[in-house]
Amino acid sequence: MKKELLLAKSNIRKGKGITVGLILLIILAAAFFNLVLVIFNDVNKNVNKCAERLNTEDVNIQIAGDISSITDEYIESIINKNNVKDYELLRANIFYAVVTKYGDGEVTPNIVFEKKDSALNARIGKSEIVEEDNSISGIFIYLPYQYHTGGKFNLGDEFKVTILGKEYTFKIKGFINNITMGSYNTGDLLMIVDDDTYNDILVKNNNTYNYLRIKTKVNENVNKAVFGNDFLKTITSKDNTLSVYSGVIDDYIFGRTFIALIIGVSFLAFSLIILVIVFLMLSNSISNYIKENIETIGAIKAIGFTSKNIKVSFMLQFAILSVIGTILGLGLSYLMIPFITGIITTQVGIPYNVVFNPVVAVTTIVTLIAIIIISVLFFTRKTKKIEPITALRDGISTHNFKKNKIPIETSKLPININLAIKTMFINMKQNIITFIVVFFLVFNGVISLIMMQNFSIKPKISLLTFELCDGAIFTDEDKDKEVFEYIKSLDHVKNVRLISNESVEADNTTLSAYILNNDCSLKNIDVCYKGRLPQYNNEVALSGKYCENYNHSIGDEIEIGVGNQKAKYIITGFIQTTNNNGQEAVIREDGAHQIFKKDFKKLYYFDVDEGTNIDDCLDNIKNRFGDKIGSTVNFQKVIDGSITIFKTISNMMVVAMIAIGVLIILLVLYLLIKTLINNKRKEYGILKAIGYTSKDVILQNAISFMPSIILSVIISCFISSKIANPYLTMMMSSFGIMKATFEVPVTYVAVMGVGFIVISFLFAVLLSRKIRKIEAYNLLRGE
């Protein structure tokens, strides 16, 4: 083993530049590999651990409306003790679509207020304090932690909300964490307020509660969704004027972490591509290395090394590189992780401490080393055949020139370009590698640019929300549609439509149903990606993801119900949204009345003519109807608020991918050009001797890589732009997006492509400057 080690060490020392290049590639591979594993492993684990710590409910049943008849005794009497381990009731007041500031805009969550003691001391689904400033007193509020990480609020800041027509100005005393009521992505938010404010709100609400939350822990083997759904049925069959909803912990967690998962999946895709590139380069370097050292191999065989010795020494050599590379890569990974988890926390809103994950680290190290060793074995399989005599006497010719590509005699190219193209043909294998590498890097770049374009520059809201509009009005009391008619009558207002949201049930599953007024025309044409929206009262459009799971096709009949009221509907189309985990339905108002015997909570959407001030419009309606209006929403602000996270992620992704792309192309060109110059040392010496300047030869060398780079950039820009949407659909389908229709930012893609070509050329020239050192004179002396 000792002599193999010596051999390995001397090899590493001899090829210093290549060694460093390879180590850098391994570092990148290890860093990304580890990063992805950590995201997939620890982010969910962290959330689950937190859920356990807070004894989070498995299923919660929410009942809103006049809940006076739903007494504690009644609940106790209907709860199925076979299924339920434990339950706890929370009676409170809920306020729908309350407009709050958030990040660069606004969000409109449903807010439930609680007192500090009961929130923190709940037995099930309790809240915990993440940060708190005890010096703050008076009118204070504890906000969900997400308002700090994503909403950019800090302790001591002012926080304003309007509840029942009264504007409250709180001081932020702390940030809390609650799994099922801690993220605007899952709809309802729990906020703790001081006792005086709590009582004030209660009095304003006629000393009654309008909201009951039954937090249940169920036994193992109980299907949570079915349990929740059955419970809702029991409630609505007693009183179907109530609004009910049931949620399952898994869905809450998914709802809170799915953007983290999107980040994870994107990084996974990018990392896989980087890994492919790294292994391509590794195997290429190994095979080149062996080729270049074939004479040495012959010589050391001659002095008594066996081919097994040689193989072992190669393996040792690359094992040493892999160990160094993977360990440094892990280090780099943990430098990057806080950055990524920071962004994840922004969205998840659950504190996350980066801890070293030894299992993942070992997996990274073992996987990478194994793959590297296997490729070494593969490429050294030929060493056995090398006879010392042949290797020493004639070397083993690496090239067998057969065809004179682009003969100078007949070509029209300037001589330097002509020689460059000849070099390219001789160096075909390396150029193919360059082509593949550039192709993937450009693909990564194009995807990042598309994400930037559609999440940051011109957010593709249509894929993230059910409906688009300019303004929205939420009201609970508009039985005679007075408000509706008034909005319609306003100048510069158009396309007023009503969209209510209620829970319905199908296939024993709770669906969130959008109920559209009969002549409603949705502005969001992307939402129904296949078929059409319902046009008659017996029609329904359903989430594509849901139909996939339950094997429903367009044209099928499906039974939908609320409590005991059921009706049959024909599926006319599939919709896609990222809300409610892809369990959504669209029916018309007249269709809904077949199963609902009550008035719906009403959300009016409307658009305005260009140049109309939306806030003035909303104020006008608010002033006219006063308390009748629950809240008013300036949609653009809500977009700005909820898009903050996407902006951050997509911008970061572009920067990261371009930086990594540039770094990788630099590394790859470094390794390839180094090999090329080595192989062509003699030829370049001859050219210099007969009067070619260094500049000529450097340009020839650099230009020889350009056709494959330029071709690859052009083809990749084109293909990537074409397949981006199907590719993103595939990646995002588990999040409910079934047919991505992202816009390709052609200009940016073109700029990136040109930039990539220019940068590659500059790198190639820079790296080729080593040719200056090849002196014709040294060649003549036989060096």
Next chain:
Amino acid sequence: MNENVLIKTEKLSKTFSNNGRMQHILKNIDMKIYDGDFTIIMGPSGAGKSTLLYALSGMDTPTLGNIYFKDKNITKYNQDKLALFRRKHCGFVFQQIYLVESMSIMDNVLASGLLTKKNKKEVVEEAYKLLEKVDIRREYVKKFPTQISGGEAQRVGIARALINKPDVLFADEPTGALNSKTGTDVLNLLTSVNEAGQSIVMVTHDIKSALRGNRILYVKDGEIAGEINIGKYGENNEKRHNELSDFLVRMGW
């Protein structure tokens, strides 16, 4: 002897450091190369012949002293300027031949020819003419250097060196790697181009090659130890042979 000076050196010195030890390979050499001459450089191995040849030809820069090429001082030229100088004024023939193995015979010649002339048609014509002159069969021009014999390759090397009509052709032991028959062919070729007016400076080890020249310089320990003019090849070759032999004996050959 033609009195037109082509190259002139003043106190030309070249020093190499070998493991920190300074080695003076060329010591204050003052010499001239004349236009039209077939100049031969001889001397013992390690004397500095090649070093001198490559200093004269702008392949390498001297440590001290000056080199004038047609009254132009090329001593201070940087590498790129020297390359431009070489392509314009010098042709080279090497012992190891040094054709570019990845290019055809024709392309080897053209790659050199197109350095100075832009008109491709003319260069191609010239290349065919030269290759014919050096006795390379027309169907060979598409072959690769490894597919032809050493002698043929060296003749291609000479064609490559001549394509730019250099002021002077430098040759460092051009027959060193060839057998005697092919070596003689190459020497005949060099002789005939010299007769046509081409200046040649050739380093050689053997008397047979040296006899092709009209002026022989003897380098010893980094200095020009002596020189002799024996007239052009072809007339009185026996007398020339004797003069050269005597000279070499005097020089301690």
